[in-house]
Amino acid sequence: MNLTRRQMLCASVGAAAAGVFGFSLSASAAPEATAESIKNFAGGKEPAMGGDLTLTTPEIAENGNTVPIEVSVASPMTDDDYVESVVIYAEGNPNPDVAVFHFTPMSGAAEAKTRMRLAKTQNVVAVAKTSKGQVFMDKKEVKVTIGGCGG
Amino acid sequence: MRNQIIAKAAAVAMTALVPGIAFAGGPVDDELVIDGEIQMITRAAPPEGHPLDEVLSGWLYRTEETRLLETDTFENPGMLEVQDGADLWNTVDGSAGKSCASCHGDAEESMAGVGASFPKWDEASNRPINVELQINKCRTEEMGAEAYKFDAPEQKALTAYVKHQSLGTPVAIDLAEGHMQSWWEKGNELYYTRTGQLNLSCASCHEQNNGNYIRADHLSQGNVNGFPTYRLKQASLVSLHNRFRGCIRDTRAEFPAAFSDELMALEVYVTWRGTGLSVETPAVRQ
Amino acid sequence: MDNIKPRVKVPKSASAGEVITIKTLINHPMESGLRKGKDGKLIPRQIINKFTCEFNGKPVFSCELEPAISANPYIEFSAKVNEAGTFKFSWLDDDGSVYETENKIAIK
Numbered sequence: 001m002n003l004t005r006r007q008m009l010c011a012s013v014g015a016a017a018a019g020v021f022g023f024s025l026s027a028s029a030a031p032e033a034t035a036e037s038i039k040n041f042a043g044g045k046e047p048a049m050g051g052d053l054t055l056t057t058p059e060i061a062e063n064g065n066t067v068p069i070e071v072s073v074a075s076p077m078t079d080d081d082y083v084e085s086v087v088i089y090a091e092g093n094p095n096p097d098v099a100v101f102h103f104t105p106m107s108g109a110a111e112a113k114t115r116m117r118l119a120k121t122q123n124v125v126a127v128a129k130t131s132k133g134q135v136f137m138d139k140k141e142v143k144v145t146i147g148g149c150g151g
Numbered sequence: 152m153r154n155q156i157i158a159k160a161a162a163v164a165m166t167a168l169v170p171g172i173a174f175a176g177g178p179v180d181d182e183l184v185i186d187g188e189i190q191m192i193t194r195a196a197p198p199e200g201h202p203l204d205e206v207l208s209g210w211l212y213r214t215e216e217t218r219l220l221e222t223d224t225f226e227n228p229g230m231l232e233v234q235d236g237a238d239l240w241n242t243v244d245g246s247a248g249k250s251c252a253s254c255h256g257d258a259e260e261s262m263a264g265v266g267a268s269f270p271k272w273d274e275a276s277n278r279p280i281n282v283e284l285q286i287n288k289c290r291t292e293e294m295g296a297e298a299y300k301f302d303a304p305e306q307k308a309l310t311a312y313v314k315h316q317s318l319g320t321p322v323a324i325d326l327a328e329g330h331m332q333s334w335w336e337k338g339n340e341l342y343y344t345r346t347g348q349l350n351l352s353c354a355s356c357h358e359q360n361n362g363n364y365i366r367a368d369h370l371s372q373g374n375v376n377g378f379p380t381y382r383l384k385q386a387s388l389v390s391l392h393n394r395f396r397g398c399i400r401d402t403r404a405e406f407p408a409a410f411s412d413e414l415m416a417l418e419v420y421v422t423w424r425g426t427g428l429s430v431e432t433p434a435v436r437q
Numbered sequence: 438m439d440n441i442k443p444r445v446k447v448p449k450s451a452s453a454g455e456v457i458t459i460k461t462l463i464n465h466p467m468e469s470g471l472r473k474g475k476d477g478k479l480i481p482r483q484i485i486n487k488f489t490c491e492f493n494g495k496p497v498f499s500c501e502l503e504p505a506i507s508a509n510p511y512i513e514f515s516a517k518v519n520e521a522g523t524f525k526f527s528w529l530d531d532d533g534s535v536y537e538t539e540n541k542i543a544i545k
Binding site: 066067090093094098099101105109111113116117 | 456457469471492495496497498499500501502503504505506507508510511512513514515516517518
Binding site for chain 2: 440442444446460462464466507508509511
């Protein structure tokens, strides 16, 4: 074993997360599971990174129980050109699925905010699909603070 | 001294973990305005005899995302329980067929500013009384209802509802009433008494090390102007005495019962330490 | 579940064609099914799994939620208002309960 200092820290944070959330680390989903889900969602297309989709997350979440996130896709949102759906994954959660947002031209804007749970420091991934078949992706790492004072 | 070194080392470790981010360090320079209209006091001049130069709200020690949750009373998840408290206020309970509203009418008027002056001296019981105990006193003596058990959801919700009517009002308790001063002194002594296997006093963290990190926690001054507080960890309101017990447990000490003489004295003293800060109930913390 | 009270924030009026922001919050534990209770047994999953918003009977926005959504789910989204009418909001619980609320909006 030749762990860097950062890997050591991450490992201990992960162990703490398992205690807090009652997840076992072995149950933690690998990024491959997320990649597979994205493939299904995108209908086999390779999503374009960034572009019209913006995923906004905190760099550091003070508590993994409540992490505010926001997705926004630049789109005219007309009857023949609108964002159909945006899916959110958390690569390092026991189950990477988080939410799927479905928009219509009546949404006016392809924007949504919610609050999510993160078991440990990991990537959050958003993928958007438009009515014209375009697929966009954005990814942000969120560092989850674990090991504070209990209540 | 040793504890200070540990806290500093933790802060250094955190900085190493997240390079390029201003993470370690003291309170932020930010203003708390709720719903774009209620200007909150998060920095106050200390009362006479206070050991610190400035009294600071715990809000200033939180990250931007946590701070933002408190700036909008719709988005603040603690308001769900405050709404439950509003319903309880108007619900008849007990043999006398009364609700809180039967005697006190509209809480927005009758309770405005009231929560900012608790704990108060209670002549009948010859000890200080907080909002939770005042509610229980009304329930048993006026309504013919049972006292709420400690941390019953109804107790937290109604306490938060009453204190929320003082949102923005500066904390000001009257130590001249009855024997409040001697309870203050007892609380003061407890605040500086080291307890538990970790041998920590309240002051070890919240006076000597506020602004530093203890493991991953950014220590505040430990002011109590936002209780009951919505904690992201529990995803619900947390009462002051629950938090006191949590802190004491974290020192690995046996913790006193809620509303015991020890914790009531501590509530008097710690509330006084936050004199001048706006009531934030329900505050949002990590 | 009992005692679930959805809250929504919708402007009382908007200009024709305006895109408004709608905020929603509902008290719900979003029990993930991954936590153990005091008896050491897993607490069964119970979450809000779907949320929908309609305007005058037409779909505006919906979402499917997983256990990774925080307790007391908060959802914020937009809606384009072309005419006066009624927004209908529904939250679907794993136990089959549906929590609903409505809000009217006028045109300025």
